[in-house]
Structure formats: C-alpha cells, structure tokens
Amino acid sequence: MGTQRWLGVGQAEGTEPDAGTRAADGALVHADAKLLIVFCSEALDPPTVLRQINERSGGVPLIGCSTSGEIAPDGSGERSVVVMALGGDGFSVRTAAATPASHDLRAAGATVARCISGLDERPHRVLLLLTDGLAGDQREILRGVYRVLGAGVPLVGGCAGAAQMERTFQLHGDQVLTDSVVGAAIGSDAPLGIGVRHGWRRVGEPMLVTASGGNRVHKLNGRPALDVYLERLGAHEACTSQEELSRLALVHPLGLGHREGEEEIRFVAGGDFADRSLACIAEVPQAALVWLMEGDAESVRWAGNAACEDAVAALGGDPPLGVLAFECVGRRPVLGHEGIRVEIDEIMKCSGGAPVAGFYTYGEIARIQGVIGFHNQTLVVLSVA
Structure with a gap:
C-alpha cells in the first residue's frame, strides 16, 4: 500500500555548516518523496548545499535556484536554504534542464516542456519553471513552452535571483547550472490552484x-x-x-x-x-x-492575500497541503520588514496553516490560460491539495 499525499518544508540558516542536510530533514517528513524544490541563497555554497540535500534524500528528483531572499513558514530569509518536498500517492513527476538557454531561449523552453510527456496520466498537471532571468527575454522561453504544450497545461514559477544582478544559479539533480531553464512537470490526482496579483x-x-x-x-x-x-x-x-x-x-x-x-x-x-x-x-x-x-504596503499586501485566496479557491474545496510563493524582489522595499512578515502570516492563514515555501524573484511565471504568462513585481501562488 502507498502512503497518503504529503508536503513538507524545511529551512536552515547559512551559518550552519550542514544547512542543506538540516533543511532536507525538515522537508522529508516521510520516506517516499517524489520531488524536492530548493531555494538557496547565493551567499551559501550551492554545490555543497546541493550535495548535502542529495545525500539526505538519496537522489530524489530535484530542481531549484538561487534567490534574492527565501520564503518559509518562519518568515523570509536572505542567507538560508529552503526545501519543499512532495510525496506519497497521487503524484507523478518528471524534471528537465536546458543549458545554455541564452543561445536559443525558445528551444530551451521547448526542451524543458517536453518532460511532461513522461508523466503518468493524472487529472491535474502543472509545469513548474525556474529560469535565469538574465539570459534574455523570458517571454521567448514561454513561447517555446507554448509550442510544445499549447494552452492546456498551466505554468508557474519564477526567475532565479541573486544579491547582485550579475549571475544566477539553477539546480537540477546534482548539477549547479547557470544560463539555464529547469523545470518539473507535476501530475496530481488532486487539484492544483494558481493565483496571481500585483497590487500596483x-x-x-x-x-x-x-x-x-x-x-x-x-x-x-x-x-x-x-x-x-x-x-x-x-x-x-x-x-x-x-x-x-x-x-x-x-x-x-x-x-x-x-x-x-x-x-x-x-x-x-x-x-x-x-x-x-x-x-x-x-x-x-x-x-x-x-x-x-506605484504602490504602497497596503495595496501590495492586499494583492498577496488575493493571490493566495484565488489559488486556494481553485482547489474546489479541498484543503491545501501547502503553497509555493514566487514573489518579485521589487515588492520587498514596499512592504518593509514588518509587512513581509505579515504577508507570509496572511498566506499561511489563508491556506489554513499549511506550510509555505518560495523565494524572491527577478520575474514571475503564471499562466492559467493564454499564450505567455510572464510577470514582473507580482506575487504568484501555487496551492497543492
């Protein structure tokens, strides 16, 4: 017999020598993980952190990226690693990476999108994309995705961040990449919901x-x-x-x-x-x-709460196991330190206390319908039932 569907989130500060292990321990609440999603500050040593996570998980499929700040149930961080794990019955996952992306952004998007062809047949699907926002026009990546998937598969994700807008990292399996697109096609027996709002x-x-x-x-x-x-x-x-x-x-x-x-x-x-x-x-x-x-703390917080409400409502009454948040780094100075903490609390309250994981991005991806779905200075929320 299989186990019940589950979602776990772990976070560890970069000052800890075994930060990757500790974050993975917090996320791997059961033994049958199907996917790990990792958000890691570039201030840490990404190869070391990735090695620690993979040693702890035993090589569970993994995607991730560097950040301009990390989001977890205990609040936001700037020198930490956050790991989200999906597991149990009712999930199927395929991952892919394309590098170097900047040579042909459309081809990179198409390459990653093709991983969805290996999914088991399930009623709900989403393609999660993490990209190098410095590689060029991100809409070109999504045009490549559309060429493969059409408009029938929802998209979510974001552009990897960094303290300085010079280089970002993407993670796939045991590889630390740059100038890349990584993705995870997720099939689910239960609903997946997407919300997207900006508040400007x-x-x-x-x-x-x-x-x-x-x-x-x-x-x-x-x-x-x-x-x-x-x-x-x-x-x-x-x-x-x-x-x-x-x-x-x-x-x-x-x-x-x-x-x-x-x-x-x-x-x-x-x-x-x-x-x-x-x-x-x-x-x-x-x-x-x-x-x-322009915006202010009130309008930006309202948009964050509305995005979460939209994502949870899309589950059709099923309670969320957890939520992923992709939030533009440009919203942080508007919210301020206290506003950031309040926003994360409100997201968790909206999700019924389910854990949240995410990162501050250089750009956000959310497409429920239509062709493209690239955003800036926006909050995108994916809820998982």
Missing part, C-alpha cells in the same frame, strides 16, 4: 512606446525612454548612475496595458546612460501603451 496602480497619463526591440525600450512618446521615465519621477537631474536608477525602478515599474484586465508589470532592470534607453526583464512591444506604476 497607474500614475499619470499613458506613454506610447515609439521605439523598442526585445526587452529594451528606446523611445517613449518619441523621446529617449530613460529621459521620459526619470522626468515622470522628478529625478531627471538627480539620477545619474545605475545604482540610483535601480533604487527608483524597484518601486516604479512600468504597466503594460492589457485588454483582458489587470496590467502586465514590467520591471525596469536598468538603463543605458549613453543612448538613454531602458532595459526590462521582458519584452515591451513597440506601439504599446505603458504607464508608470
């Missing part, structure tokens, strides 16, 4: 994207995009460096008008102070209307 609001008049290419915006309203962006913030004279621009951009994303309702958020990742363009994590198409966005 429009400021001022719309701006027309008059010149762009890929994830770079060259002109807004016919003028250099960086100049227009800084003028709207009243910072045209004061902002003269990437560091100053990064601080402004964390709390002032661009909102891309969307005919289906809530705006898609585009994180401003930097600017070129020579040609006066803006770089975003994902594509901002030419001729689109964009808005400067």
Whole structure:
C-alpha cells in the first residue's frame, strides 16, 4: 500500500555548516518523496548545499535556484536554504534542464516542456519553471513552452535571483547550472490552484512606446525612454548612475496595458546612460501603451492575500497541503520588514496553516490560460491539495 499525499518544508540558516542536510530533514517528513524544490541563497555554497540535500534524500528528483531572499513558514530569509518536498500517492513527476538557454531561449523552453510527456496520466498537471532571468527575454522561453504544450497545461514559477544582478544559479539533480531553464512537470490526482496579483496602480497619463526591440525600450512618446521615465519621477537631474536608477525602478515599474484586465508589470532592470534607453526583464512591444506604476504596503499586501485566496479557491474545496510563493524582489522595499512578515502570516492563514515555501524573484511565471504568462513585481501562488 502507498502512503497518503504529503508536503513538507524545511529551512536552515547559512551559518550552519550542514544547512542543506538540516533543511532536507525538515522537508522529508516521510520516506517516499517524489520531488524536492530548493531555494538557496547565493551567499551559501550551492554545490555543497546541493550535495548535502542529495545525500539526505538519496537522489530524489530535484530542481531549484538561487534567490534574492527565501520564503518559509518562519518568515523570509536572505542567507538560508529552503526545501519543499512532495510525496506519497497521487503524484507523478518528471524534471528537465536546458543549458545554455541564452543561445536559443525558445528551444530551451521547448526542451524543458517536453518532460511532461513522461508523466503518468493524472487529472491535474502543472509545469513548474525556474529560469535565469538574465539570459534574455523570458517571454521567448514561454513561447517555446507554448509550442510544445499549447494552452492546456498551466505554468508557474519564477526567475532565479541573486544579491547582485550579475549571475544566477539553477539546480537540477546534482548539477549547479547557470544560463539555464529547469523545470518539473507535476501530475496530481488532486487539484492544483494558481493565483496571481500585483497590487500596483497607474500614475499619470499613458506613454506610447515609439521605439523598442526585445526587452529594451528606446523611445517613449518619441523621446529617449530613460529621459521620459526619470522626468515622470522628478529625478531627471538627480539620477545619474545605475545604482540610483535601480533604487527608483524597484518601486516604479512600468504597466503594460492589457485588454483582458489587470496590467502586465514590467520591471525596469536598468538603463543605458549613453543612448538613454531602458532595459526590462521582458519584452515591451513597440506601439504599446505603458504607464508608470506605484504602490504602497497596503495595496501590495492586499494583492498577496488575493493571490493566495484565488489559488486556494481553485482547489474546489479541498484543503491545501501547502503553497509555493514566487514573489518579485521589487515588492520587498514596499512592504518593509514588518509587512513581509505579515504577508507570509496572511498566506499561511489563508491556506489554513499549511506550510509555505518560495523565494524572491527577478520575474514571475503564471499562466492559467493564454499564450505567455510572464510577470514582473507580482506575487504568484501555487496551492497543492
């Protein structure tokens, strides 16, 4: 006989020499784990942590990534490792990795998506993706996924983070990768629910994207995009460096008008102070209307709670075993230290006390229907019944 479905979460601080072992011990509450999902601060030694986790689990299928902060039931961390384990009856899992992703982002997405073909037949499925957000336009990865799966399989996940936006890591099995896409196709006998909300609001008049290419915006309203962006913030004279621009951009994303309702958020990742363009994590198409966005702790917390409520409601009344949270690092300075703690408490309350695991990302993935499903400065929640 098999065992009842279960989900466990463990967390260990990086100051502990056996952090990977301790986090795995907390997650592996039973012996028949089907999948481990690992979120690890780059401040730790990823190869050592990964080796410790695999030694403890005996080689359970594993995906993971580096973070800009970790989320666990005890709160958020910045130098820790978090492990979530799924196990028991009613799950089937296949994992895959594609590297180097930046050479052909669509092909990388398609390669990982094909792992779903090995799943046992189950009524509920999801593809969980963890990507290198610095590899290029993340929408291209999702276009590759769509080419393989169409719109019938929901997607969730996020872009790996790091303290400095220079290099991120992805984990697959016993490998520490970079410039990669890793994924886990999960089949489940019980429902899986997805919620996605951002909580940002429009400021001022719309701006027309008059010149762009890929994830770079060259002109807004016919003028250099960086100049227009800084003028709207009243910072045209004061902002003269990437560091100053990064601080402004964390709390002032661009909102891309969307005919289906809530705006898609585009994180401003930097600017070129020579040609006066803006770089975003994902594509901002030419001729689109964009808005400067802003938020406050209340609006961002409301969105987090709403995302969790949506994810739990999608379970159709089944109680969640736990939830995965993919939250943009740009929401953290708006929430503040206390707001972050309150948000995690509210997510756990919404899920009936079920454990939460996750990380702070460079971009979020959530597609319930449609073609793409890439987001910035948003909270995405996956609930597992």
